[in-house]
Amino acid sequence: xxxxxxxxxxxxxxxxxxxxxxxxxxxxxxxxxxxxxxxxxxxxxxxxxxxxxxxxxxxxxxxxxxxxxxxxxxxxxxxxxxxxxxxxxxxxxxxxxxxxxxxxxxxxxxxxxxxxxxxxxxxxxxxxxxxxxxxxxxxxxxxxxxxxxxxxxxxxxxxxxxxxxxxxxxxxxxxxxxxxxxxxxxxxxxxxxxxxxxxxxxxxxxxxxxxxxxxxxxxxxxxxxxxxxxxxxxxxxxxxxxxxxxxxxxxxxxxxxxxxxxxxxxxxxxxxxxxxxxxxxxxxxxxxxxxxxxxxxxxxxxxxxxxxxxxxxxxxxxxxxxxxxxxxxxxxxxxxxxxxxxxxxxxxxxxxxxxxxxxxxxxxxx
Amino acid sequence: xxxxxxxxxxxxxxxxxxxxxxxxxxxxxxxxxxxxxxxxxxxxxxxxxxxxxxxxxxxxxxxxxxxxxxxxxxxxxxxxxxxxxxxxxxxxxxxxxxxxxxxxxxxxxxxxxxxxxxxxxxxxxxxxxxxxxxxxxxxxxxxxxxxxxxxxxxxxxxxxxxxxxxxxxxxxxxxxxxxxxxxxxxxxxxxxxxxxxxxxxxxxxxxxxxxxxxxxxxxxxxxxxxxxxxxxxxxxxxxxxxxxxxxxxxxxxxxxxxxxxxx
Numbered sequence: 001x002x003x004x005x006x007x008x009x010x011x012x013x014x015x016x017x018x019x020x021x022x023x024x025x026x027x028x029x030x031x032x033x034x035x036x037x038x039x040x041x042x043x044x045x046x047x048x049x050x051x052x053x054x055x056x057x058x059x060x061x062x063x064x065x066x067x068x069x070x071x072x073x074x075x076x077x078x079x080x081x082x083x084x085x086x087x088x089x090x091x092x093x094x095x096x097x098x099x100x101x102x103x104x105x106x107x108x109x110x111x112x113x114x115x116x117x118x119x120x121x122x123x124x125x126x127x128x129x130x131x132x133x134x135x136x137x138x139x140x141x142x143x144x145x146x147x148x149x150x151x152x153x154x155x156x157x158x159x160x161x162x163x164x165x166x167x168x169x170x171x172x173x174x175x176x177x178x179x180x181x182x183x184x185x186x187x188x189x190x191x192x193x194x195x196x197x198x199x200x201x202x203x204x205x206x207x208x209x210x211x212x213x214x215x216x217x218x219x220x221x222x223x224x225x226x227x228x229x230x231x232x233x234x235x236x237x238x239x240x241x242x243x244x245x246x247x248x249x250x251x252x253x254x255x256x257x258x259x260x261x262x263x264x265x266x267x268x269x270x271x272x273x274x275x276x277x278x279x280x281x282x283x284x285x286x287x288x289x290x291x292x293x294x295x296x297x298x299x300x301x302x303x304x305x306x307x308x309x310x311x312x313x314x315x316x317x318x319x320x321x322x323x324x325x326x327x328x329x330x331x332x333x334x335x336x337x338x339x340x341x342x343x344x345x346x347x348x349x350x351x352x353x354x355x356x357x358x359x360x361x362x363x364x365x366x
Numbered sequence: 367x368x369x370x371x372x373x374x375x376x377x378x379x380x381x382x383x384x385x386x387x388x389x390x391x392x393x394x395x396x397x398x399x400x401x402x403x404x405x406x407x408x409x410x411x412x413x414x415x416x417x418x419x420x421x422x423x424x425x426x427x428x429x430x431x432x433x434x435x436x437x438x439x440x441x442x443x444x445x446x447x448x449x450x451x452x453x454x455x456x457x458x459x460x461x462x463x464x465x466x467x468x469x470x471x472x473x474x475x476x477x478x479x480x481x482x483x484x485x486x487x488x489x490x491x492x493x494x495x496x497x498x499x500x501x502x503x504x505x506x507x508x509x510x511x512x513x514x515x516x517x518x519x520x521x522x523x524x525x526x527x528x529x530x531x532x533x534x535x536x537x538x539x540x541x542x543x544x545x546x547x548x549x550x551x552x553x554x555x556x557x558x559x560x561x562x563x564x565x566x567x568x569x570x571x572x573x574x575x576x577x578x579x580x581x582x583x584x585x586x587x588x589x590x591x592x593x594x595x596x597x598x599x600x601x602x603x604x605x606x607x608x609x610x611x612x613x614x615x616x617x618x619x620x621x622x623x624x625x626x627x628x629x
Contacts, residue, residue: 029487029489030487030488030489030490031488031489072487072488088486088487121521122486122487124487124488139486164509165509167488182508182509183509202505203505203508204505204508204509206488206491221504221505221508222505223505244495244505246492261495287492327488327489327492
């Protein structure tokens with residue numbers, strides 16, 4: 001009888017284990033977040049936030065919260081050089097972290113200088129920092145507005161309820177905040193009054209809008225790039241493309257650069273949405289936003305290739321092909337292009353020079 | 367795509383098809399999907415119940431009890447004799463387990479399909495878009511409405527408490543309690559009475575009546591509440607099926623009901 005009881009408990013425990021292994025409580029596996037200041041790159045990868053020295057790729061520190069929070073948003077920087085990053089997991093804490101280490105302490109760790117944990121869902125979006133004010137979108141549909149100049153723990157000055165899941169970093173033109181949402185909306189918030197003007201779009205939006213000359217340019221999951229007049233929220237033009245647009249467009253000299261999930265890279269005139277040049281077909285889907293490097297466009301594909309494109313050309317050069325998928329936006333850090341491969345067993349971060357030569361790759365210290 | 371991924375993908379597509387059909391209510395979609403699964407597995411569950419009843423009856427069979435006494439110290443001979451009786455009476459001792467084993471992958475796949483459909487991370491959303499058939503307009507479906515009654519189906523359920531309880535971080539776990547109760551009720555209702563004090567099968571069922579509600583209650587407490595909606599619907603349908611087959615043993619629900627029934 002004792003054997004039967006033991007067998008039953010073992011079977012049930014195995015069942016529990018199997019179900020737990022089938023994805024966990026909250027699916028936390030996704031691609032890493034990345035940001036860099038003049039000295040370090042900061043990689044949000046799973047339960048660890050790494051600081052990596054840009055000059056040589058050495059690990060400066062690795063931060064994990066007591067609650068084993070998961071990080072995958074791109075970190076943002078405060079005006080005094082501290083890091084802001086939200087987490088997912090059970091506690092869903094939004095952290096401000098001082099990256100400076102105390103040299104007088106053995107095994108120094110970065111310090112959490114403030115935290116906020118009243119949000120109801122994950123922090124996927126990168127917060128927008130304007131001076132001392134932080135606009136932090138959460139997947140619970142709220143924008144939490146913090147004033148970091150306030151002393152004490154309660155820095156929350158307002159909450160703007162927008163609804164839907166907010167995964168994209170907001171953009172600003174200095175007067176308004178532009179917040180895209182997965183529930184097919186672009187919200188335009190007046191920074192002074194916090195009045196909200198909502199534009200209904202044809203699909204979910206996950207990318208950060210590009211803002212210039214009173215217009216917001218945004219790509220959506222209904223396979224279109226849309227120009228919206230910031231003043232009244234009216235649609236200026238809509239250009240259909242072949243597939244979903246995941247990342248936000250890059251606007252350089254009046255031309256919008258962006259990719260789609262089918263693996264096309266587009267160059268549209270911002271003025272009228274017409275193609276500046278024929279689209280390019282690199283080697284895979286494009287989810288990350290392109291970046292500008294010395295006047296050239298750098299973009300990455302899901303298949304792991306880093307491309308560089310001269311402005312005015314539609315013949316990109318392959319800088320490097322990694323043996324891993326790339327979803328994270330590349331980051332320019334000094335003279336290096338930082339690329340965070342997804343689920344690469346050998347390195348979490350790769351630094352390339354502008355010719356595509358690998359300067360270093362980062363593997364965490366064990 | 368691995369065979370398992372394909373299996374889960376069928377679940378995801380079915381769930382989202384129902385979700386789209388009924389006006390984008392994910393809670394109702396889960397309930398309807400559970401009913402569909404129950405209908406498909408109805409013959410299996412019926413067979414399981416009949417088989418369990420046959421095994422239970424066998425425990426009260428005099429020949430069966432006699433060989434158990436006779437070969438109590440010779441396990442090998444006992445096993446041979448038991449197999450002989452199973453053969454004579456046309457009982458397959460594993461047929462009561464088989465439907466349960468078949469349902470396990472269904473539970474796992476449903477759990478994965480709920481979490482995949484609700485896509486709470488960018489990667490999950492990307493995977494979802496690539497696993498949905500062309501018969502569904504994915505763009506129109508995203509993001510899924512995960513709200514159902516007071517719940518967010520992508521998160522563990524809990525009704526906020528006016529005070530803080532450290533081990534109830536999500537609030538009062540109403541659904542987990544309902545899952546535990548309905549699982550208990552279902553298990554007790556399907557326990558046939560036994561007159562044999564040495565009936566190991568009845569003892570095992572008794573243990574299951576304790577452990578299964580605790581296990582499923584724990585699942586409901588910690589996993590997305592969409593899974594708890596599945597458990598409750600499945601349990602209620604199970605109870606209804608047993609009642610319709612005239613097999614429900616309602617007296618088992620009363621304290622000492624099992625003993626009363628055995629007199």
